[in-house]
Amino acid sequence: MSTNRNVTAGVLLIGDELLSGRTRDINLSEIAKFLAPLGVSVVECRVVPDEQDEIVAAVNHLRAKCDYVFTTGGIGPTHDDITADAIGAAFGQAVDVRADALEIIEHWYAKTKTPLTESRKRMARVPAEAILINNPVTGAPGFQTGNVFTLAGVPKIARGMLEDIADRIDGGAVTLSRTVATGGLREGDLAEGLGVLAKAYPDISIGSYPYFYENEAGEIVRGTNLVARSTDEPALAEVIEKLAELSRSVGGKPVIDPPDAK
Template structure:
């Protein structure tokens, strides 16, 4: 492909920044997009403040093929993502009949009152298309290259299924992990740097690990990860990594990703 397809993620919520809630949406979005050939290249976590959301959305939509936001589209006063995204695009936001019909049908099934607060979830920016929510009904939306999703991971995952057919796929990145048992990063840093210089089309990373063994001893080592869209070059680099580990006195082992 002549142009790389990329994604940016904006995680929205004071609860994330305070540490009260641990995010898992970034991981599931990245894992969902990877087989589609769409790597996540940037992620921002921002507070429930309009200016912060607007700035993050505008910055990422200018740099990435697609942007995915999570959080802030519920019924409460601090759910301001829809308004913020409308402001980022410079469009009006208001209650949409199609979104309202979805909410009305959903809540009528459970004999739940459709309060004014819940009606807020039918407010959609002008020009946006709805994103189906198979879990709780309240839709997300797409405007331009930005997809606005719920913050609850199960709901966000369901929305991704509706989004997938709208995405242009890219070249899938493949990965190989070679475990360098007994070696620390410093033992192979120079050789790894030289290997990277010889293969600019492959991304190389090193990740140390420490595993406690029975009896309290610690097993140390480094996992070496190679990533590329070129499977042939990737295999050549994997073999070079194995040879590099042996030369440094370690024991190489491939790990399935």
């Protein structure tokens, strides 16, 4: 059940491949977009290597600070998949192959006619008191331990797992986001006025996001999108009008909530 309180989430991205640049993360964006309509705002994200002490420290920091925590990565079949052990250590729970998780994996591999090796059975290692999270993509489940949801690192799998947790989230007020597009204006044209508005409306998040691209004629097109976010819809509407007025005052032609804002 949603309330008007501010509900927060932290995201922990786990994996040496993320820190090396070999793999580009998109899980943070997907998790944040999934949570927003549920009234949960992501307030912090950390990236840590495949080292148990680092994972434990980050999990304990985030679960103490946030209402919910989402981890991605490190629950596969290989030697460096140590997230389950780290979560168990953070919560003081034993970790071993659990019968319920193994049954799911056995059924999946039998259905797909794939050999169930000892390495693959590692994916059934789950903290003793964790609640399983369904994996509709590859079968091997994620798990929830307290307020921490442990998901796979592969984006398609992580996104599929999220569908099993929506009813476990007690969300708050939904944060709304609106945009004023100001083609032709740069941040410097708007900076002073934005500062004034930010002080006048301290409870509303106001950001400026410049862009530029080359059009078909080879010309550089520039602009700045002004984005305001708040749980207070009337106040947000008021700020959006103020942002449009600011754009006009410095020679802009503002477009409110453009469908194709860059």
